[in-house]
Structures are given as C-alpha cells and as structure tokens.
Amino acid sequence: xxxxxxxxxxxxxxxxxxxxxxxxxxxxxxxxxxxxxxxxxxxxxxxxxxxxxxxxxxxxxxxxxxxxxxxxxxxxxxxxxxxxxxxxxxxxxxxxxxxxxxxxxxxxxxxxxxxxxxxxxxxxxxxxxxxxxxxxxxxxxxxxxxxxxxxxxxxxxxxxxxxxxxxxxxxxxxxxxxxxxxxxxxxxxxxxxxxxxxxxxxxxxxxxxxxxxxxxxxxxxxxxxxxxxxxxxxxxxxxxxxxxxxxxxxxxxxxxxxxxxxxxxxxxxxxxxxxxxxxxxxxxxxxxxxxxxxxxxxxxxxxxxxx
Numbered sequence: 001x002x003x004x005x006x007x008x009x010x011x012x013x014x015x016x017x018x019x020x021x022x023x024x025x026x027x028x029x030x031x032x033x034x035x036x037x038x039x040x041x042x043x044x045x046x047x048x049x050x051x052x053x054x055x056x057x058x059x060x061x062x063x064x065x066x067x068x069x070x071x072x073x074x075x076x077x078x079x080x081x082x083x084x085x086x087x088x089x090x091x092x093x094x095x096x097x098x099x100x101x102x103x104x105x106x107x108x109x110x111x112x113x114x115x116x117x118x119x120x121x122x123x124x125x126x127x128x129x130x131x132x133x134x135x136x137x138x139x140x141x142x143x144x145x146x147x148x149x150x151x152x153x154x155x156x157x158x159x160x161x162x163x164x165x166x167x168x169x170x171x172x173x174x175x176x177x178x179x180x181x182x183x184x185x186x187x188x189x190x191x192x193x194x195x196x197x198x199x200x201x202x203x204x205x206x207x208x209x210x211x212x213x214x215x216x217x218x219x220x221x222x223x224x225x226x227x228x229x230x231x232x233x234x235x236x237x238x239x240x241x242x243x244x245x246x247x248x249x250x251x252x253x254x255x256x257x258x259x260x261x262x263x264x265x266x267x268x269x270x271x272x273x274x275x276x277x278x279x280x281x282x283x284x285x286x287x288x289x290x291x292x293x294x295x296x297x298x299x300x301x302x303x304x305x306x307x
Contacts, residue, residue, distance in 0.1 A: 001024045001071060002024070002025045002069050003024045003026045003027070003071045003072075003073065004027050004067070004069040004071070004091060005019075005029060005072075006029050006073065006074050006076060006088060007029070007030065007077070008028035008029060008030040008039075008059060008075070009075065010137050010138075011075050011101070011129050013044055013137040014127065014129045014137060015073055015075070015101070015125075016028050016073075017044060017046050017053070017137075017168070018168030018170035019164055019165070020168065021167070021168035022164040022165070023164075023167075024164055026057050027057075027059070027060060027066070027069075028057055028059040028060075029059070029060060029061070029062055029065050029088065032134070035135060036059040036060060036061060037134070038135030038136075039057065039058075040058065040059055042054065043055050043057070044056075044059075045135055047132070047136070047137070047139070047140070048139050049140050050169075062087035062088050065088045067088070067090065067092060067096070068091060068093025068094075068095070069091055069096050070095070070096065070097065071096070071098075071099060072085075072088070072092065072096060072097075072099070073099045074098060074101070074102060074107070075102065076102070077102075077268055078102050078107060078268050078270075078271040079266065079268070079271070081102070081111070082110055082113070085098075085114050092114060092115065095119075096115055096119065097115065097119045097121060097157055097161075098115050098119060099121040099122070099123060099161060100120075100122050100123070101124070103189055103271060104186055104189075104272045104275055105183070105271065105275040105279065106271065106275060107271075108120055108151070111150070112151075117153075118149065120149065121147055121150060121158050121161065122150040122179075123178065124146050124181040124182050124184070125143065125144070125145040126185065126242065127143035127144075127145070127170070128140070128143065128250045128253040130254055130259075141249055141253065144171050144172070144173075145170060145171070145172040146172070146175035146181045147161065147172060147174065147175070148174050148176055148178035150178075159174055162174055179232060180227070180234045183223075183227040183232040183234055184227075184239055187219075187220055187223030187224060187227065187234075187239055187276065188220070188239050188242050188246075189255075190219055190223055190272050190276050191216045191223070191290075192216065192255060193255045193258070193267075193269075193272065194273060194294070194297050195212055195215065195293070196254070196258040197255065197257040197258045197260070197267065197300065198293070198296055198297065198300070200258065201258075202251060202252050202253060202255075203247045203250055203253060203255070204247060204248075204251025204252060207244075207247030207248065215293075217243075218289040219289045219290050219293065220239050220240055221236060222287040222288070222289055222290045223276050223290060224236040224239070225280070225287070226285060226287055229279075229283035229284075229285055256268070257269065257297065261297075261300050264304055265304075266301055267297055267300075267301060269294055269298065269301075273290050273291070273297070277291045277294060
C-alpha cells in the first residue's frame with residue numbers, strides 16, 4: 001500500500017511509523033521545511049514506551065509528493081484540510097482513498113470534495129503524541145483507533161488499513177458506528193483541550209483540582225446530550241472514564257490545543273467546542289459550559305491579532 005501522511009506532526013508521524021512497520025510505502029508530507037529536512041537527514045526519531053526508534057521514512061513538502069497514493073491519511077488542522085488537499089491534488093488518483101483521523105466534527109464532507117464518497121474513510125484515535133522538535137516525536141501512553149467508510153459501503157479497503165495499523169503496533173478496528181466514536185472523541189476533546197489550553201497545564205494538573213473536574217464532567221454531559229439530540233446514542237461513561245485516564249496515565253501529555261496556545265497558533269476549538277454547541281442549538285439545546293470554554297479559547301486566539 002502506498003501511503004501519504006498529510007500533516008506529519010506528532011500524530012501523523014506516529015501513524016506513518018505504524019504503516020512503515022507494516023511494510024507500506026510511506027511518505028510523510030508536511031509544510032515545515034526544518035521538520036522535513038530533519039527526517040530526511042536522520043530518519044524519524046520516535047520515542048515510545050517500547051524504546052526509541054529511528055525510522056528511514058522519506059518526507060517531503062506537499063508540492064513534492066509523488067502519487068498516486070493508495071491512501072492519504074489527513075492529519076492537518078481542520079481549518080487547513082481543504083487547502084492541504086488542494087496542495088497534493090496532483091498525487092490523488094482515481095482510486096485513492098482518503099482517511100481523516102482529525103479532531104472535531106464534519107471532516108467527512110471536506111474529504112468528499114476530492115474523491116468519491118465511497119473512498120472516504122473517517123476514524124477516531126485516542127492516542128497521545130507530542131512533537132519534541134524537528135523529526136522527533138514522543139508517544140508514551142496506550143490507546144486505540146477505530147475507523148469505517150464515512151458514508152457506508154464496502155469496508156474491504158478500510159479493513160486493510162486497520163490491519164496494517166494493527167500489524168504496525170497501533171491497534172485499530174472497524175466500527176460501523178464510527179460517527180458515534182467521532183462524537184465521543186469530540187466531546188472528550190471539548191472537555192479536556194480547552195481546560196489545558198486556558199490553564200497552560202497538562203491533564204495531571206486538572207486531575208488535582210475539584211474545580212477542573214466539575215467543569216470537565218459538565219462539558220462531557222452537555223456534549224452527550226447534544227450527540228443524543230443529533231442521533232448519536234453514545235454512552236457517557238466511557239468518555240468520563242477516558243478523562244480520568246487522561247488525568248492519570250497521560251498526566252504529562254500536552255494537548256494539541258495547549259501546544260497551539262503556547263506557540264501562538266490558531267486552535268481547532270471551532271471544530272470541537274464550536275461544532276458541538278452549534279449542533280446542540282440546532283436541536284433546541286444549550287451547552288453553556290462548552291460554549292464558555294469555546295469563547296474563552298477564542299479570546300486567547302484574539303491575542304494573536306495584537307502581535
């Protein structure tokens with residue numbers, strides 16, 4: 001399988017490594033020239049609980065990607081999806097499948113603008129990963145991934161993808177209820193990510209605070225109510241349990257939104273908290289805690305305009 005990882009940051013490199021271990025022909029595609037250069041010069045350095053690996057996976061800028069790919073895994077920020085895919089349109093062939101493992105809601109329709117609906121796969125991954133520097137990724141924690149064709153249809157190719165990831169030591173499975181899994185991940189992120197970003201702290205800090213725990217519980221419950229109203233009948237307990245795991249097993253993990261705020265970058269809060277609030281309101285519900293977290297992160301983003 002010829003695989004392109006579009007957006008080869010922390011998560012993209014983690015998944016690219018899994019496909020590489022499984023024997024796929026992998027290209028890491030990213031817009032950061034120093035990151036691309038470091039990978040090409042020294043290999044991808046991946047630090048996991050199993051040890052440190054140096055993997056000779058080629059990397060390139062989007063314009064230099066050579067296709068057609070059998071699979072493009074999209075890991076860009078949600079607001080860059082369309083532009084990033086435009087940047088590698090030359091490497092997308094008539095049989096290319098696109099897989100989004102991005103945060104938030106609504107990524108499936110963006111991918112459907114580039115390939116037929118039957119070739120769009122979506123997924124949710126609950127794995128921690130941090131970019132330590134150009135060409136260096138750290139992932140110390142356990143997790144899993146689920147995926148499935150976004151709009152139904154034959155899951156045969158999606159099964160090949162899941163099998164390759166599992167062979168490459170990132171367990172993955174097909175889930176016909178993938179949209180419920182995506183909702184669950186969005187709700188988890190809507191509760192945890194803004195709290196980390198606004199306090200400039202990792203989940204372990206949140207776990208030590210009754211105030212943080214109460215806010216996280218409220219945001220999860222609001223998100224579940226919004227999901228139910230939109231036909232995704234998810235169970236809140238696994239999400240609450242996952243927040244506990246985040247505050248213990250992944251206590252030092254820097255959430256992506258925290259990394260963005262520290263780096264002075266735009267966050268994905270619109271596709272996470274904003275999307276949940278809008279989905280709730282579309283069904284006549286309110287989500288005041290989730291909405292407040294959304295607005296507070298947007299205020300952090302507004303500071304960028306002052307620079």
